[in-house]
Amino acid sequence: MSKRFxxxxxxxxxxxxxxxxxxxxxxxxxxxxxxxxxxxxxxxxLDGQGAKIDVLxxxxxxxxxxxxxxxxCLAARDIVGADAKQVPPPLATAERxxxxxxxxxxxxxxxxxxxxxxxxDTVYCAMAALYADGTLGLGDTANYPAxxxxxxxxxxxxxxxxxRANAERMALFLELLIDRGVDIARGGNGRVEAxxxxxxxxxxxxx
Numbered sequence: 001m002s003k004r005f006x007x008x009x010x011x012x013x014x015x016x017x018x019x020x021x022x023x024x025x026x027x028x029x030x031x032x033x034x035x036x037x038x039x040x041x042x043x044x045x046l047d048g049q050g051a052k053i054d055v056l057x058x059x060x061x062x063x064x065x066x067x068x069x070x071x072x073c074l075a076a077r078d079i080v081g082a083d084a085k086q087v088p089p090p091l092a093t094a095e096r097x098x099x100x101x102x103x104x105x106x107x108x109x110x111x112x113x114x115x116x117x118x119x120x121d122t123v124y125c126a127m128a129a130l131y132a133d134g135t136l137g138l139g140d141t142a143n144y145p146a147x148x149x150x151x152x153x154x155x156x157x158x159x160x161x162x163x164r165a166n167a168e169r170m171a172l173f174l175e176l177l178i179d180r181g182v183d184i185a186r187g188g189n190g191r192v193e194a195x196x197x198x199x200x201x202x203x204x205x206x207x
Contacts, residue, residue, distance in 0.1 A: 005043040008185040011062045016042035023061045024148040029054045052174050053160075059181035060156040061149075065132035067184045069125065070098045072155040074180055074190050075162035076122040078173075090116050090126035097129040103138065106130065110137050121161045127154040 012019065016039045020026065029051040033041060039062045046054045060068060076091045077084075087095075089112035097105040106129060113126035131150035135142045147153070159177050166173040180190040 004047065005040045005182060008040060008062070008182070009187055010064060010067055010185045011039050012064075013038075015039075016058065016062070019061050020058075022148060023152045025057065025061050025152060027051075027054045027057060047178075052178065055178050056159050056174075056181070057152075057156055059178070059185065060152040060159070063155070063181065063185055065128065065151045066098060066101060068151055068155045069094055069128040069132060071181050071184050071190060072125045072128050072158035073098060075159045075177065076125050078162045079121065079165050088116070088120050088122045090120060090124075091122035094122075094125035094129040097132075101132070106132070107138055121158070124154040124158040124161070128158075 015036045017035045017037065019039065027042075027046070029046055029049060031037075031042065031045045031049075033045055037045075039058065043055055043058055046052075046058060059071075063071060073091060073095050076088075076094075080087060080091060090109070093105065093109040093112040097109050109126040109129035113123060113130050116123040116126065128151045130137055131146035131154070134146055136144045136146050163170060163174055163177060176193070179192050183192045184190040
């Protein structure tokens with residue numbers, strides 16, 4: 001049995017169905033699993049059916065906000081370049097917030113979100129950082145709840161945009177996006193190569 005989605009220590013213990021409902025999100029794939037199925041079980045079933053996009057969707061819901069935002073930032077870096085000299089403000093501020101989630105850094109992400117260029121897709125990174133605490137923002141907006149899928153929808157969208165930008169190697173890149181999310185869910189930094197999420201199984205087999 002594949003161990004690709006095991007040891008997701010950052011993922012809440014609640015059933016996948018509960019996390020999806022809380023985030024007002026539905027999978028597009030029908031699964032023959034009980035409502036009590038874990039995130040690991042659901043991810044494995046989706047992967048087994050080749051429903052890779054739904055794997056991304058499930059991961060975007062299951063990851064905690066800060067980890068999910070970082071996952072989105074990695075996808076954004078695929079578009080702007082890992083060593084880009086000019087980084088769009090939404091991405092730059094979201095990265096700063098991930099490394100140091102202070103009110104000041106969240107305020108900077110909020111400003112970048114609200115003043116982003118119309119064609120700046122990295123706005124979804126700032127959006128995730130902005131909604132991370134479950135509110136619409138700071139000041140008066142802190143009294144209003146963010147959309148229940150505010151973070152997950154932004155993160156999912158950022159990954160899909162990166163996937164579209166890498167259409168020439170879509171199958172491999174999709175596996176990379178998934179493996180990044182899995183690595184982050186295990187407590188890693190997401191800087192992995194495609195196929196890395198399955199390596200623990202190989203290591204155990206060799207041992």
